[in-house]
Amino acid sequence: xxxxxxxxxxxxxxxxxxxxxxxxxxxxxxxxxxxxxxxxxxxxxxxxxxxxxxxxxxxxxxxxxxxxxxxxxxxxxxxxxxxxxxxxxxxxxxxxxxxxxxxxxxxxxxxxxxxx
Amino acid sequence: xxxxxxxxxxxxxxxxxxxxxxxxxxxxxxxxxxxxxxxxxxxxxxxxxxxxxxxxxxxxxxxxxxxxxxxxxxxxxxxxxxxxxxxxxxxxxxxxxxxxxxxxxxxxxxxxx
Numbered sequence: 001x002x003x004x005x006x007x008x009x010x011x012x013x014x015x016x017x018x019x020x021x022x023x024x025x026x027x028x029x030x031x032x033x034x035x036x037x038x039x040x041x042x043x044x045x046x047x048x049x050x051x052x053x054x055x056x057x058x059x060x061x062x063x064x065x066x067x068x069x070x071x072x073x074x075x076x077x078x079x080x081x082x083x084x085x086x087x088x089x090x091x092x093x094x095x096x097x098x099x100x101x102x103x104x105x106x107x108x109x110x111x112x113x114x115x116x
Numbered sequence: 117x118x119x120x121x122x123x124x125x126x127x128x129x130x131x132x133x134x135x136x137x138x139x140x141x142x143x144x145x146x147x148x149x150x151x152x153x154x155x156x157x158x159x160x161x162x163x164x165x166x167x168x169x170x171x172x173x174x175x176x177x178x179x180x181x182x183x184x185x186x187x188x189x190x191x192x193x194x195x196x197x198x199x200x201x202x203x204x205x206x207x208x209x210x211x212x213x214x215x216x217x218x219x220x221x222x223x224x225x226x227x228x229x
Contacts, residue, residue, distance in 0.1 A: 033217070042122075042206060042221040043160075056216060091159065102148060102167045103210075105217060107160040 004029075004094050004108035005074075012114045019079040019086070021111045025094030031055075032075040033105060034067055037089040049075060082115045089113075118143035120209050122220035129197055130228050137192040137223050139181075139207035149190040150208040151181055154222075160206065166190065177201070199229045 005024040013019050025032050031050055035043040045059040049069035060067065064082075069075040079086055089112045093105035123138040141147065148167050152160040164175025171183040181192045190207060207220040 035219075043219040045217060045219075048216070058216075093160075100167070104150070104162065104165055106162065107152070109159040 004092055004106055006090075006092050006108035006111050008111060009109060010112050010114070012116065013082050014116050015083055016081050019082050019113055019115075021077040021079075021090050021092075021113070022074040023077070023092030023094075023108060024074040025092075026096075026106055029094035029096045029106075031095045031103065032069050033093040033095070034075075034077050035091045035093065037091060037110075039088075043091060046077075079113075082113075084115045087113055087115045118147075118209060118211060118216075118218050120207055120218050120220040122205075122207055122223050124223045125221070126224045126226070128226045128228065131199055132196050133227075135192070135194040135197045135201075135225070137205055137207075137225070139190045139192065139220060140188050141190070141207075141209040141218075142188065143209060143211055145211050148210050149181070149183060150217075151175065151179070151190075151192050152206045152208060152219075153203045154206065155203045163192070163205075197225070197227045199227045201225060202227045 007022050033048050034046040037043050047060045047067045048056040064080045066078045089110045091110045092108045095103040095105045119142050121140045150165045151163040153163050154160045163179050164173050166173045166183045174180045179194050183190050204222045204224050206222045208217050210217040
């Protein structure tokens, strides 16, 4: 059972370009979470999605950031018109509920975005 | 809103020393508690988790954590650390049936050989 897959692992963009980060959840997982990790900081929740639905985007910046989890294919975190402050590691996690309704999140390797 | 505090930003120990990393959370309801480890250059891996039952939870690699409800704490312990335990450790909390996970800022552990 493959773990959470993210690609690319490293992404370099110039200011003003677009960044697309992909996340394929673990097999059988229907919930996807995106987090951002800035240098010397912990993980900050960005968005929680289920298939074709955004459940909670309270941690997502209001502008330039969007996320989707289509019926087919990976979840995409899209950052338009990137700025240097967007440079960070972006982690995706997936989960599913167990019989007791509890969830455990499993993380992907992350995408390290560098904006020049 | 719930929050998670990890008291130590950086802990330096010698091999075979005992480890305790503090984690406190603020949330009044039923919570699920997690410790994740991030080795240098790698992704987060689940060390252990607490949902209910025995408040002393054993995880992988000899780690354990104790949930003390009255203190809102979930401290991570290991009786004897190894050089390979050098990593960053994150405590995380979500409320029961809520997927909004909150992470602490992390504690960097350096184990000297």
